[in-house]
Amino acid sequence: MRLPMEQAVTELRMDSRAGHTSSTSRFTGRRIHFIGIGGSGMSGLARMLLDSGAVISGSEPRPNAQTMELAGRGVKISRDQIGELLGRDIDLVVRTAAVKDNNPEYQAARRYGLKAIKYAELLGQVMQERFGVAVAGTHGKSTTTAMIAHALLRCGAEPSFVVGGTVPQLGGGSRSGRGKAFVAEACEFDRSFHNLRPRVALITNIEEDHLDCYKDIQEIVESFRTFARLVPVDGLILANGADRRVLQAVNALVTPVQTVSVGGETDWSVRVAGIDQGCYRGDVRFHGKPAGVLRLSVAGEHNLFDATMAVAACAACGIDAALAADALGDFTGVDRRMTEVGRFNGAIVADDYGHHPTEIRTTLTALRQKYSPKRLLCVFQPHQHSRTRFLLDDFARSFAAADETIVPDIYFVRDSEAERQRVSATDLVARINANGQRALHVPKFEDILMHLRQQLEPGDLVVTMGAGNVWEIGRDLVNDRVQGSGFGVQ
Numbered sequence: 001m002r003l004p005m006e007q008a009v010t011e012l013r014m015d016s017r018a019g020h021t022s023s024t025s026r027f028t029g030r031r032i033h034f035i036g037i038g039g040s041g042m043s044g045l046a047r048m049l050l051d052s053g054a055v056i057s058g059s060e061p062r063p064n065a066q067t068m069e070l071a072g073r074g075v076k077i078s079r080d081q082i083g084e085l086l087g088r089d090i091d092l093v094v095r096t097a098a099v100k101d102n103n104p105e106y107q108a109a110r111r112y113g114l115k116a117i118k119y120a121e122l123l124g125q126v127m128q129e130r131f132g133v134a135v136a137g138t139h140g141k142s143t144t145t146a147m148i149a150h151a152l153l154r155c156g157a158e159p160s161f162v163v164g165g166t167v168p169q170l171g172g173g174s175r176s177g178r179g180k181a182f183v184a185e186a187c188e189f190d191r192s193f194h195n196l197r198p199r200v201a202l203i204t205n206i207e208e209d210h211l212d213c214y215k216d217i218q219e220i221v222e223s224f225r226t227f228a229r230l231v232p233v234d235g236l237i238l239a240n241g242a243d244r245r246v247l248q249a250v251n252a253l254v255t256p257v258q259t260v261s262v263g264g265e266t267d268w269s270v271r272v273a274g275i276d277q278g279c280y281r282g283d284v285r286f287h288g289k290p291a292g293v294l295r296l297s298v299a300g301e302h303n304l305f306d307a308t309m310a311v312a313a314c315a316a317c318g319i320d321a322a323l324a325a326d327a328l329g330d331f332t333g334v335d336r337r338m339t340e341v342g343r344f345n346g347a348i349v350a351d352d353y354g355h356h357p358t359e360i361r362t363t364l365t366a367l368r369q370k371y372s373p374k375r376l377l378c379v380f381q382p383h384q385h386s387r388t389r390f391l392l393d394d395f396a397r398s399f400a401a402a403d404e405t406i407v408p409d410i411y412f413v414r415d416s417e418a419e420r421q422r423v424s425a426t427d428l429v430a431r432i433n434a435n436g437q438r439a440l441h442v443p444k445f446e447d448i449l450m451h452l453r454q455q456l457e458p459g460d461l462v463v464t465m466g467a468g469n470v471w472e473i474g475r476d477l478v479n480d481r482v483q484g485s486g487f488g489v490q
Contacts, residue, residue, distance in 0.1 A: 025052035025129055033086060033114075034058035035095040035105050037077060038067045041119055041184075042096055044162040044174020045126055046070055051176045052129075057085045059105055066172065083108025090114050094122050097190065120192035123162070127182055128197045130160065133313055136186035136193055136227055137204030137240075139359055140306045142334045143298075144204060146170065147310035148183045154327035155319045157181055165353070166335040181317050186227065188220065189213065193227045199235040200316045201228060202309055206245035209356055211390040212414075217245070224249040231255045238312050240305075241266035260312055262305050270294065270308040272301070278370030280304040284311055284325055291315075292325030298333045300366030307331075336471060338363060338370070338463075342478035346458025348373070349474045355383040355467040357394035364401035367463060374459035378402040379448060379473055381466030382410040382428060389423040396431030404455075405432055405439040406448055411468030445473055452477055 027049045034042050037058025043066035046056050050073060057076045060067045067077050078085050083105045086093070093109040093116040100106075109116050127134070135145045142165040149161035149170055158179035164187070166173050186193035186201070189210045206224055207217075214220045224246070228237055233254050240246045241259030250257045259266035262282075268291075270282040278299030284292040294307050307328050314324035333339070336353040343349060348371060354363045360380065368376060378399060382388040388395065388410055399405045407425045425441050432439035442448045452462060452473075464474040 028053035030091040031055045040173030047176035081105040120195040124195035130182035132198035133183040133200045134186040134198035138207040140204040144306045151324040151327040212386040292322035299370040341474040347456040347460035350463040357398040360398040373461035375403045377462040381470035383467040
């Protein structure tokens with residue numbers, strides 16, 4: 001007798017081979033308007049709903065490749081978010097989290113009395129109609145999601161996916177595929193992942209973050225537990241077996257749980273077989289038996305773990321684990337994840353999205369393994385005052401692998417002005433120096449550029465890190481563009 005999950009996997013294989021998604025959709029014939037349609041997630045859902053027979057329109061102040069593609073398929077897109085494409089015939093309005101209640105187009109939708117929801121809610125509704133694979137965790141979501149999508153594509157499953165970053169190999173950050181599998185990131189911020197309805201859920205790790213919307217780590221664990229409970233009893237949860245908080249979140253659930261680790265005695269495990277310029281090779285095992293071999297092209301042991309999670313997820317989608325592992329061998333990563341930008345004066349310039357202490361430590365270690373630089377300089381732009389204040393001591397300890405850390409002013413996003421006054425970049429610099437590391441506060445980008453131009457030598461490596469616009473420094477450095485003449489270090 002076939003188990004429920006095995007039945008679902010068999011149906012997934014059949015649908016992928018047939019080259020179509022489900023024959024009926026709640027969205028067929030409905031008129032749906034996207035406020036901010038150019039984003040990776042929003043454009044991805046728009047394409048998927050187009051393929052389901054919906055009539056799509058949207059607005060996007062900054063047109064891009066995604067909006068051009070959608071326009072080529074007949075989607076009406078306005079550059080002005082004032083509601084000129086809205087009318088009482090619109091069945092649903094979708095907005096990104098960045099679109100506030102006072103947005104003119106959202107206000108126009110309210111005046112028409114239109115039903116309006118946020119992106120995360122629509123993501124969950126779309127996922128309900130497919131074989132959803134949701135990737136959650138404090139770190140590694142984008143890379144693991146991209147790895148799963150890459151392997152499924154290489155193995156012929158024709159998935160749809162939404163990755164929270166640009167993946168050059170995948171043609172961007174989203175895709176509407178003909179198969180039933182739908183792989184998406186599950187973000188814990190604002191508890192948005194509680195809107196999802198996956199058949200397979202991954203939890204890569206759980207740490208303190210987003211403490212502007214969570215009281216403490218226990219509340220974060222409980223939020224992940226709520227997410228895990230959304231997986232049906234005939235689904236599957238893949239959990240980091242070396243993370244006690246993840247194990248706490250999935251403890252005693254009715255849904256089956258498989259654990260994953262590097263070198264541990266877990267359901268899925270990987271043993272390190274070698275390292276070449278920071279890129280790991282590993283033997284994957286399932287219940288102690290050989291399941292595949294990973295030969296990664298991306299550096300860092302953390303990517304070996306992410307790849308093992310991806311192999312396990314592909315197996316849950318009906319893909320042979322050995323084939324999935326082999327497919328990941330040529331995965332080259334997500335943009336802004338240890339991305340090599342170019343060279344300046346013989347020094348390597350790299351860029352990374354890391355904005356949490358664990359991500360910083362992990363990335364700096366991996367960069368040293370990959371490049372063995374003479375000196376490693378890190379330009380770190382703190383992201384949000386609240387995160388910086390809550391994790392200040394952890395941040396201060398996270399730059400041990402850097403020879404010099406240069407800190408511009410904190411990137412101001414959604415914090416209050418009162419929060420902004422409670423911590424500054426100089427506080428972080430002082431803590432880093434107190435820990436025996438060398439750190440400088442250089443408020444302005446143009447002065448950081450001037451400093452790097454004076455300091456960088458052949459054999460050095462400089463990495464820009466953060467979730468804000470710090471990547472501009474590396475781009476301008478490689479392009480040899482410097483503005484301003486003053487250099488102010490505080």
